Amino acid sequence: MQPRASLLIIGDEILSGRTPDKNLNHLARFLGARGIALSESRIVGDRHQAIITATRALMAQYDLVFTCGGIGPTHDDITTEALAEALKVAVIRHPEADKILRDYYAEKNLDYNDARQKMADVPKGAGLIANPISCAPGYRIGNLYALAGVPAIFAAMLETLAPNLPQGARTHQISIHTTIGEGTLASGLRTIEQNHPSTSIGSYPHFSAPPDTHGSGVAVVVSGLDADAVSATADAVEALITELGGVAKR
Amino acid sequence: MQPRASLLIIGDEILSGRTPDKNLNHLARFLGARGIALSESRIVGDRHQAIITATRALMAQYDLVFTCGGIGPTHDDITTEALAEALKVAVIRHPEADKILRDYYAEKNLDYNDARQKMADVPKGAGLIANPISCAPGYRIGNLYALAGVPAIFAAMLETLAPNLPQGARTHQISIHTTIGEGTLASGLRTIEQNHPSTSIGSYPHFSAPPDTHGSGVAVVVSGLDADAVSATADAVEALITELGGVAKR
Numbered sequence: 001m002q003p004r005a006s007l008l009i010i011g012d013e014i015l016s017g018r019t020p021d022k023n024l025n026h027l028a029r030f031l032g033a034r035g036i037a038l039s040e041s042r043i044v045g046d047r048h049q050a051i052i053t054a055t056r057a058l059m060a061q062y063d064l065v066f067t068c069g070g071i072g073p074t075h076d077d078i079t080t081e082a083l084a085e086a087l088k089v090a091v092i093r094h095p096e097a098d099k100i101l102r103d104y105y106a107e108k109n110l111d112y113n114d115a116r117q118k119m120a121d122v123p124k125g126a127g128l129i130a131n132p133i134s135c136a137p138g139y140r141i142g143n144l145y146a147l148a149g150v151p152a153i154f155a156a157m158l159e160t161l162a163p164n165l166p167q168g169a170r171t172h173q174i175s176i177h178t179t180i181g182e183g184t185l186a187s188g189l190r191t192i193e194q195n196h197p198s199t200s201i202g203s204y205p206h207f208s209a210p211p212d213t214h215g216s217g218v219a220v221v222v223s224g225l226d227a228d229a230v231s232a233t234a235d236a237v238e239a240l241i242t243e244l245g246g247v248a249k250r
Numbered sequence: 251m252q253p254r255a256s257l258l259i260i261g262d263e264i265l266s267g268r269t270p271d272k273n274l275n276h277l278a279r280f281l282g283a284r285g286i287a288l289s290e291s292r293i294v295g296d297r298h299q300a301i302i303t304a305t306r307a308l309m310a311q312y313d314l315v316f317t318c319g320g321i322g323p324t325h326d327d328i329t330t331e332a333l334a335e336a337l338k339v340a341v342i343r344h345p346e347a348d349k350i351l352r353d354y355y356a357e358k359n360l361d362y363n364d365a366r367q368k369m370a371d372v373p374k375g376a377g378l379i380a381n382p383i384s385c386a387p388g389y390r391i392g393n394l395y396a397l398a399g400v401p402a403i404f405a406a407m408l409e410t411l412a413p414n415l416p417q418g419a420r421t422h423q424i425s426i427h428t429t430i431g432e433g434t435l436a437s438g439l440r441t442i443e444q445n446h447p448s449t450s451i452g453s454y455p456h457f458s459a460p461p462d463t464h465g466s467g468v469a470v471v472v473s474g475l476d477a478d479a480v481s482a483t484a485d486a487v488e489a490l491i492t493e494l495g496g497v498a499k500r
Contacts, residue, residue: 015288017278028267038265041293073433074453075440115436183323186365190325203324
């Protein structure tokens, strides 16, 4: 069995196109390596009600909910208030976070002002997730993990909390490339998937723009929790490609 | 006023981390240039009920809903059936799509088999969106636009339908960079935003990983529909940065 996770990405900068998201792909791979399935993601702007609605919807459906973005010191960092309201708990100043931040800014000779103190606020009941880059911590409350949006910090926080995450069954995956058209393979792939119900088959075409069409092809990806079954399905896909006159490359 | 749009990204390959999504950022910029606000995005796997639930939720909230992924010929391409069910209409074979595909495969000397014919299926009432790269069309039905997931085709389909999209008020945006800490700026930025209610201010820090910390800084992004107001707010942000002893770079 695999725990099921979701990611709520919070930030106007992602939806405006100013900043390409990098956290979804990183989290997907990070969780995949631990046998946790990323099953849904939502992206909302810096809007109080939108964050609350999405958080509640995801918490109702998934074993783990990650958020990224909106936990900094400025007026547009509203994640903590929204998550607290989603969870129906108060926002409190976390004593340990307060001390970490106070010491950090003292050492940098920067004023530990109201805005920076706000980064010590968490929904009541939360435990901290250390931030080795810019100090201001993320936090966990129940199955909800609130992480920073800056990709380097998001990734560092994931490493911090990795030992405490559940470990699911590992997904095994084999990719097979061919230049045979997807429509030629489709019927055979469907039959193979039906005959191998413990694995799933994804078919991902890639196209070159005309007039250069020689780069087109398909990646067939077989995945599942049973390594032998994945291997058997992959063998069947290879046999299909060969039978259709193509070359299969793993 | 700006029409509000959303994007539903459909595909196991995005959630597994195999394929980094590129369509969200492209769509955000494409819509932004036309005065349409991308307001939410969801990412779901190749799961019938998940697609239906997300589609209905987004259609209830947004003026335009775009989907990408799952309209190819293979067994894991289930978007059209799910969208039709979400809309409570039948799936029909579109005569024009059928002719386009039949001619395309005849010219390539490829069998126009059942799998390829499936790409001519659309929810009843849909109009086609041309695909200049691999021929199989996307479609529009009401305020729902179903596009391919392959980024080059997704982008080409957007160009195809661009003349028929609504045009909203353009967002004006000015970015100001400084090396002053976000926490030092925060209080002043909050006051400026309160004093300039027709614009919004986003604050986006970037950090270098220790021990190299000289690259840290903040991008302050002022945006709004009134160019003069955006300019006035940006001037106020610049004045704040200067007052705090920093250098502001537009």
